[in-house]
Amino acid sequence: MKIILTGATGVLGSHIMYEILEKFITEKIEGTLFLITRNKGKNSAKNRINELLSSSCTPKILIEKGVEKLHSYLEIIDTDLSQIQDTFSSKIQGAYFIHSAGYVNLSTDEDQKEKIFNENAKITETIFTTFHPYIKKFIYIGTAFSSGVRKGLIANDFHNLDFEPEHRNAYENAKFHSENFVAQQCKKIGLPYQILRPSVIGGKMLGEENNYFIPKYMVFYLLAKFFHFTAQRKNEQENVRFIVNEETGLNIIPVDYVAKVIVSTFQREDNQQLNIVHNKSFNIVKGLQLIMQEVGYTNFNLMQNTSDFKYKTKIEKLYYESIGKHLKPYFTTDANEYDTTLLNSILEIPKLDNKAFLSMIRYAKVNNFKDINV
Numbered sequence: 001m002k003i004i005l006t007g008a009t010g011v012l013g014s015h016i017m018y019e020i021l022e023k024f025i026t027e028k029i030e031g032t033l034f035l036i037t038r039n040k041g042k043n044s045a046k047n048r049i050n051e052l053l054s055s056s057c058t059p060k061i062l063i064e065k066g067v068e069k070l071h072s073y074l075e076i077i078d079t080d081l082s083q084i085q086d087t088f089s090s091k092i093q094g095a096y097f098i099h100s101a102g103y104v105n106l107s108t109d110e111d112q113k114e115k116i117f118n119e120n121a122k123i124t125e126t127i128f129t130t131f132h133p134y135i136k137k138f139i140y141i142g143t144a145f146s147s148g149v150r151k152g153l154i155a156n157d158f159h160n161l162d163f164e165p166e167h168r169n170a171y172e173n174a175k176f177h178s179e180n181f182v183a184q185q186c187k188k189i190g191l192p193y194q195i196l197r198p199s200v201i202g203g204k205m206l207g208e209e210n211n212y213f214i215p216k217y218m219v220f221y222l223l224a225k226f227f228h229f230t231a232q233r234k235n236e237q238e239n240v241r242f243i244v245n246e247e248t249g250l251n252i253i254p255v256d257y258v259a260k261v262i263v264s265t266f267q268r269e270d271n272q273q274l275n276i277v278h279n280k281s282f283n284i285v286k287g288l289q290l291i292m293q294e295v296g297y298t299n300f301n302l303m304q305n306t307s308d309f310k311y312k313t314k315i316e317k318l319y320y321e322s323i324g325k326h327l328k329p330y331f332t333t334d335a336n337e338y339d340t341t342l343l344n345s346i347l348e349i350p351k352l353d354n355k356a357f358l359s360m361i362r363y364a365k366v367n368n369f370k371d372i373n374v
């Protein structure tokens with residue numbers, strides 16, 4: 001079996017890589033996993049992958065196998081995706097192509113728009129156009145938020161709707177555009193495809209190893225990080241008002257669950273589009289209360305969205321001119337849930353209750369919100 005994976009140095013991609021290697025080992029598959037990975041200056045793509053295969057957070061089964069033996073399953077193609085050539089296309093004939101590389105950036109700033117579009121949509125178009133003649137199937141990792149602003153129950157199909165989704169930012173828009181491109185092109189040429197969409201990715205929750213581990217703290221973790229360090233820096237806590245729709249929630253799904261679903265579903269033909277999400281979004285009010293309690297920032301209130309919001313404190317200004325600006329569209333959006341009937345039949349969704357959510361935040365706090373950059 002041949003599989004190509006992009007984004008293996010990322011939060012999700014690294015866990016997809018772990019799952020594929022584990023599959024090859026436990027199912028005794030003679031497989032090759034091609035990793036399209038870029039170097040970081042003097043740190044070659046191979047070195048970066050080796051770090052991921054030998055860290056304290058690497059799954060035990062892979063550590064036991066050892067880096068050298070794991071390389072018998074691997075072929076690393078050291079390149080930036082924007083510079084990719086098809087020089088290795090004969091080797092990947094008949095491979096499954098899992099495209100997990102992306103630029104996760106929820107910025108609402110106008111000057112970020114073009115970069116976000118190019119890094120997500122343009123790169124997807126280039127690699128699809130370059131490799132589609134050689135591959136067996138194209139699997140695109142989208143985002144559940146490419147649904148745009150929606151109320152009520154959201155089904156798995158986002159590309160046969162009778163309305164245009166309204167997106168909260170350039171990232172959602174670029175991801176939706178990429179998904180649509182993949183679906184349309186594949187239909188035209190008769191190439192099997194899948195669009196698999198995680199919601200907000202949180203720390204590990206399956207099994208016993210390294211629970212709540214996540215290599216990079218994004219989205220809700222960034223809010224926790226902001227107030228954790230503010231609480232540590234200042235003796236006196238200035239008041240902050242969070243603008244929220246109290247009915248809404250943030251859909252969070254553990255990284256190891258997402259990777260397991262992707263690897264157990266990419267060969268299936270019955271789910272061209274699948275949201276890999278929690279069956280219940282985490283209520284925003286509860287989430288904010290738990291985060292602020294855990295990081296020890298107690299001077300905050302919640303308020304409804306208003307058009308004439310004026311900062312009352314310095315910290316409020318700092319928050320809304322940084323991370324708060326990009327999170328606000330998610331905190332004030334309409335409440336919705338996803339239909340997870342099919343997903344739950346593939347792999348039972350782990351329960352994300354208050355205790356588990358708090359454990360995610362606590363893990364990040366104990367680790368000082370320090371990202372692991374290979």
Ligand SMILES: NC(=O)c1ccc[n+]([C@@H]2O[C@H](COP(=O)([O-])OP(=O)(O)OC[C@H]3O[C@@H](n4cnc5c(N)ncnc54)[C@H](OP(=O)(O)O)[C@@H]3O)[C@@H](O)[C@H]2O)c1
Pocket residue numbers: 006007008009010011012013014036037038079080081082099100101102103104119123141142143144175197198199200201202216218219
């Ligand atoms: N994180 C989330 O909460 C979330 C939620 C829903 C969907 N997703 C989707 O899931 C996918 C994976 O996200 P993630 O969380 O793993 O993101 P991430 O941690 O930021 O990783 C992004 C990965 O893409 C690679 N990449 C980006 N541009 C590249 C380029 N030009 N050439 C080569 N590699 C490139 C990065 O390589 P470097 O290490 O070299 O930079 C890295 O491996 C993305 O498509 C994202 O849209 C993520």
